Amino acid sequence: MASQPDPAAAATSREEVGRSATRLVRQLGLVRLLATLSFLIFAIAVARYSTEMPLLGDAENAMYDMRAANFARKVDQDPRILMVVYTDDTLIDTGQRSPVDRTILANALTNIDRMGAKSIGIDILFDQPQDDDEALKTALRGMQTPTHVAYASNATNNEAIQFRQQEFLEQFLKDVTTDKTRPTSIRLVTDSDGVARRWPDQPKNLPPIMVRAMTPPDASFADYRGAIRFRLPLSSDRPVINKLPIDLFADPASAEFVASEVKGRHILIGGDFVDFDKFDTPLTRIGDVVTGESQMIGLEVHAHMMSQLLDKDRPFAFPNWSLWAMAFAVVVAGCLTAISQARAWIMGLLLGSQILFFMTVPFILQYQGFDTLGLPSFGWATGWLLAYTSVGAAARVVGSKQRAFAQNALGKYLPRSVAAEILKDPDKLALHGEKREIFCVFTDLEGFTKLTHAIEPEMVALLLNDYLDRLADVVLQYGGTLDKFVGDAVVAFWGAPISYPDDGERAVRAAWAMYEAGEDFRRNAPEGVPPIGRTRVGVHFGEAIVGNFGGEGRIQYTAFGDSMNTAARLEAANKNLDTRVLVSREAAERSGLDWYRPMGRIVLRGRAKPVDIFEPAPDRPESERASIAELVAAHATGNDAAVAQLTSRLAELGQEDAIANLFKRLGQTQKGESYVLG
Structure with a gap:
């Protein structure tokens, strides 16, 4: 039978979480907590939207270009596409630069139409009148090959065409449109840095994009807005897309020799000029190292898009929800790393591996064929760093407060210098015992037990707290470890958990200072309180077992052994000997002080071995x-x-x-x- 959840345990767990959250808010402070949360939200936003942010977006684009250029597929020349181009030589021969000579185009179209091309796309805007327009219109109206003529609008591309030009273009296209000849959009898009990396969208006021119009319908590419898959040639003498000058096709004599280059292919016609219609791409962004060219003509960008479409190469693009999930994951990783308590070498390995992960995973994904155009790289690293920094700062605030609290708590039992060293190296207070040579100090307030029966309990508490505070302050002032209070008695020792060369001197000076503190306490007792006795102190040096005892749940740092017992009996011997502070020879000789008067040799109660005793008498x-x-x-x-x-x-x-x-x-x-x- 399955066990049922314990409602009480669940409630307790919720209470603990609530207490922890309350403690965190109290330690961190509401303002700093809100600031940390704001930074984390910003870190998630950076890790998700870095590709669209200033500066970071430029860095992301540069990283993508590096990935795309280095992992671009090397292919042989594509036999499905041919570029027919106007060149600078064509412009020189015709004596006409802009608009280009349309007679050559009309003749080339007529010849290509007879060569069996699959489709023709013309990347030239006919937005100005020319004397030979009728010849071109006649050729376009007579095309039997599906032909797609460039169209652009001022609304979507105001740099390429003005409104008056658009009016002429629309009338020109209206005059040539047939079942075979139709307008097509030649619109390409670039990112903020002017680089063509992605497929353009399809505005409703534009005809179909040329590469989609020229190829059989493909539903998978109908709404594709991902990366253009630029290819690299297998050899430098065979470009990915073959390119021939339009002059060869305009002359019937030379056209016969290149007819085999046309049959069964998609023909793209446009300009290949030095200073016109040029685009930066990921392949050319880093200069001519990869391609040998500094820029790519727009017609070739269309050709690469067509080749990608014909290959049905639509790479997997990460959906929006996964990008959010990854952004959240890297921020959580930064938070967890910031609060990790791992060893230094593990932390170094963790930091290095995460940074390496953020920088290399996009490269690996690009190599595997994924679309990493919208995948952050710097964004992940920056989001992680923001989370790591903000949570680390918050953790340091909480840690410093906890450290201050811990040091304050330790400071009630140990000197602040010793407490600070233990906080640096907690192993010095490990849960174990060890034999140490220490200076043991016991005190007792004469007649206090009898006094408690003569005054009110509230006054007892007031007097006792005042008295113990005075003596505890002396112990800590002289660098001792406060072991415990036993009623009105104070137990302390020097030499553990950290020993110093002058432990003996400080222990004896503290013993005398405690006697004097007791005398001051007696003199300043509240009115109406019966006379208070003297403070008696015993000091001994010897071996004791020192450490944390009591278990993990409740521990006490203490010392025990014969040396502690000897110091306790020396304190008690003061009563019989009418002394104030008794120091054994072992402690006196190690103190380096010369202010003692010897008080003979005694055998302490319950002991057989005699002890030479001394009393400090600086007065x-x-x-x-x-x-x-x-x-x-x-x-x-x-x-x-x-x-x-x-x-x-x-x-x-x-x-x-x-x-x-x-x-x-x-x-x-x-x-x-x-x-x-x-």
Whole structure:
């Protein structure tokens, strides 16, 4: 039996998505979020419409020309089409340039009509009167071969024909139109850069386009507006479309020799002049490297279109919906790449492969025979880059806020410099433990538990938070790691997760600063609060296990081991010894400080091994610290006379509780014997 979806789980998932979205908006900010979305919409538009945009459109056209020229099919000469052209030599011989001599055309048409051509297309506008018009009209009216005479209108091609010329042309065509002779559109279109790349549309006010009119009807090309498939010759001496001068056909004597070139072919008649009716095409756009010519005559453009139509070579053009889908896909790819957390080398590979994909896929598709004229290349890359940049910027904003939050959170337990290093290398806080030598610090507030029973809970919370804030600030000020709070006790250590050469000095200075912070806290207690006890501190150096513990879901960076226990017992020993801060020999010797006074040797509660202890006394004269050091050294060697003398001298300086306690312990032990705490 199929399991049913859990409505509660689905609702929870929706709530999580909603919370994530709310958090994203809050972190990113509404204005920046809207700006990012606007950039993404613009990126999709660029990836879809780059072929029609300024600058990008020029780049797309140049890329298409490169594809079309390099992957143009090489073919032998097309036996179905022949171009019959007026040349510059013809103009010289006739002494007539514009309009061209129509007698030659009339004679050529009469001869070609007898040679068995399939159809004839004339790419010459008869828009001005000539003395020999009647001869041409007679020839056109007598044609038995389907003949198509050029027509253009001022509305669709105002550069080629003026309105008065159009009026004459229409009357001329009306005079010659028969069942065999009909007008045809010779309109070609160019892109914004003046290059002929695509088939023209079919305006309703124009007769059929010449190549469609001259060939059998083909429904697949009825509305074709895609790329013109220009071909390249297999050899330089045999052009794709053969071309012969019209003079050969106008003279009956020479016409007989070229009759075989006409029979069964579509004949295109037009001009091949140096400076007239020339077009840039993808084959000529890059100069004469591919074709040997800088431009192509309009008649040859028609010939290539006819050859394509006869081959039924209608390449697959990507539908509009697929172009939108591809545009959306590349923008999504840019977004995902921007937020990817992959390693640097993977990111480099990902970036390179995507850019390579955008630049090479259109070439591959062109090679495979697809119509890539409307397929973006720069548009994809630009859309991807816009998405990558905008989402990357948004991610950096969110990341910086998250980083600031994380650093602020870490900063509550670690110094900011240490927190910053951990954010750079999170492996330094990996979920594992390791043995490290650290300086351990424990504190305790004397009598605080008893105090909590004497005041209101709200006041307890106020005092405790104030006290812990003060001590925590000291730990972080001196570069320590704040381990935990245990009631009013503070646990901290130096040397992990990052160790520094001066960890010992900073640990001991912090211990003394915490004592002083506790004294300041006592002096500034709110009115009505019973007296608050001293802050006692213990410091020890030794090996401990340090790391993240507790599991992936809930972890704590902490330290434990005998060294931590020793520091805790040193803190507790302050009570018995009337001291404020106790530092073990191991910690004192590594601190580099000379402000200690030795407090003898003791055995801590629950321990067997004795510990030499020291108390920081920067507030006491150096001479006094030196005398106490002599006293402890004399006791260690069993020099009772020196002990008595030094004790008497120190007693004259004033009976400080810690020193009085030392006198008592030294008096109860012999020759360096350790004092055992009960």
